[in-house]
Amino acid sequence: MSGPGGREREVSWRKQKALQIHAALTSDPVNMQALRGAAVSEGGLLSQEIRRKAWPKLLNVNVFCLPPKPGPGIRYHHRDYNQVQMDVRRSLRRFPAGMRDTERSALQEQLADMILYALHSHPELHYYQGYHDIAVTLLLTAGVRLGTAMLCTLSMHHLRDFMDPTMDSTKHALNYLMPLIQCESAQLCDFLLRSEVGSIFALSWLITWYGHVLSNYQRVLRLYDFFLASHPLMPVYFAAQMVLSRERDVLRCDCDMPSVHQLLSHIPPDLPYEDLIARAQRLFHQHPPSELAWQAALQPRKSISISSFQSLQLSASQQRPDSVLRRQAQAEPPAVLPPARNPLLKLAVWGLSASLGAAALAVTQTALEWGPEVLLRLF
Template identity: 60%
Template sequence: MKRLKRKKQNAGVGATENGCVTKESDNGKKQKLAQIHQALISDPVDIETLRNAAASKGGLLTDEVRRKVWPKLLNINVYELPHKPGRDVRKNHKDYNQVVLDVRRSMKRFPKGMPPSERAVLQEQLIDIILDVLKRNPQLYYYQGYHDVAVSLLLVVGERMAIAMLDTLSNYHLRDFMDPTMDSTKHILNYLMPILEQVDRELHDFMTRAEVGTIFALSWLITWFGHVLSDFKHTLRLYDFFLSSHPLMPIYLAATIVLHREKEVKQSECDMAMVHHLLSRIPQDLPYELLISRAQDLFDRFPPSLLAKRAALQSHKSISISTFQMFQLSTLDQRPDSVLQRLTKTPGSTASGQGLDAVLSRDGGRLWGEGNRMVKMAVWGLSATLGAAVFAVAQTAMEWGPEVLLQLF
């Protein structure tokens, strides 16, 4: 009897002993859904409420809501989506072979139990989505990990909307990762240590002595954690947060994860290989809501402008940072979908995502949670502190993709 009572006590707020949500939790979700609906039908759309909903506890709650809110967060007209790419998009494209290799290696990013034939269809769509966006934006350069972002979008919103969203993200939030060199990506990673220094000087100094650098967080940053989380629901929760936030928010979340593991790090041997090995394996049971809240708090306390001044980071021109304010302003004057439909020449057109819904209809539109497990990664020579651990770093890079190894030297 005592054990039963203890289990009931440990069920947690918002849950009963059989795992069902409480009336209070259910009412909270209903209230949030009502607020989101009201924000969507407001004219203009209440973007600030949508951002708050995406960032606050629970995020956007369902994929159905995400299909409505994500486009608004990126200022996308759902009735003027790009056409599906033709097969000619692959013809003579310089990145075709690399994209195909990466997509073929992405099997674990698709729902567990999905029939191979359906996964193959989505993988072909993924290749076309990536190449179509790159063809539309010749100034952008493909990077390994880009497909992880693309597949996360495809699995929620479908092919045409994924193209529109990826196009916008590539020109704003992900823009620094799509330069011809890794300099801008290195610049974003360089914000990590100053954040740690502001919060936990002892931890910062320990990692500095270990010469671990920031390579362990690279895959987190450039894939928005999509590559390293095994449960897709956690990936979606983070995408809600990042889509509603500043482009640097992923690095703030990375800092929050390191701070959360502070005791583990300090108790490890002060050695580059040991600390890198520890940090590169991200735990799968992290308290995501708590970490998201802390990341937002860190961003408010230590904004990028403050860190840039303190850490001499302002010398590099970040396109993602410099264009973010303009991007945010551009989202504030959107019409609700009901109005957009009346204003569109083809009012009978429908929003993207139906094809995917049909593919996943057996699961009621939900996506399974089994994604890929953490692939230990340290790519491209972004740190001058590889030291004696270069072999370990190179070995982990081989697991990401053989092509990446060449970037280490």
């Protein structure tokens, strides 16, 4: 939209959508269908303030029942400690430009604590390179405590297949890519198969939810809105649409693996992301995973991410709005602390601090307010 009239319509549209999201969040129970629809539709969830309220609902995370702030105590005892530290040190470009070194260092410490807390809490999970790209997006959006809670839930659902001890489940997810392209363009699919490029070019797209390959942070957030509200395989559908959108360029290049891989690995800065999201959504409805697995004769494999998705959606649909959860939290009797000599005292204090921290977060947000930026500094 251009000109004064266009800007006014843009502001009016954003206000209307923000009110619709607010109505979904304050409905009792939360109107998850409307909230998911807002996250998927044009513009996504609009702002960081709204995301801090909506993302936990999309993941069925209760902001009044957060884990304690991750501490350094578990760092040195986890099998993935060294790899996590190396990846976190390499994450400099994921932080806002111009951030002071001291702030960035503090956030990197929190990022490592988040990751190691999630892994320590769920020993069956195995760290993979790229996991930190997802964790840092949650940290920058929601702070360390809420980000940790969302990371734990996400790891047990959407990301679960990537966190097996082998890459078999990840490769199985990538196997959907060529059949999806085949559904839309047999010519392009045939070209890709003859080039023997495979699907490895899309690996980093999938396992980082594009956080590692996109330099525009707002686009990363827009995709996270989309993926958090969608089926675990939606990043593959989006990858298919990214490749399809470049069909002409692909068909013009040499039909060999190095040429095609180099072309597809480089993502142009001007892709029409809203259009690609809409197309990926439409492709999912036209060719759901169950249909593709049959048509493409994909090797049957039990996917924890897919099998647990329906239960996550069901539990999320029963959520109460934050205003109700806040009253429930305030009505709970105060915890009785054990005597100081009891070795469980420290654990109990951590738990109490977690409850108070979550309550403080929610109390500072009225039913008509999206949390102010300063809240990020509280966690």
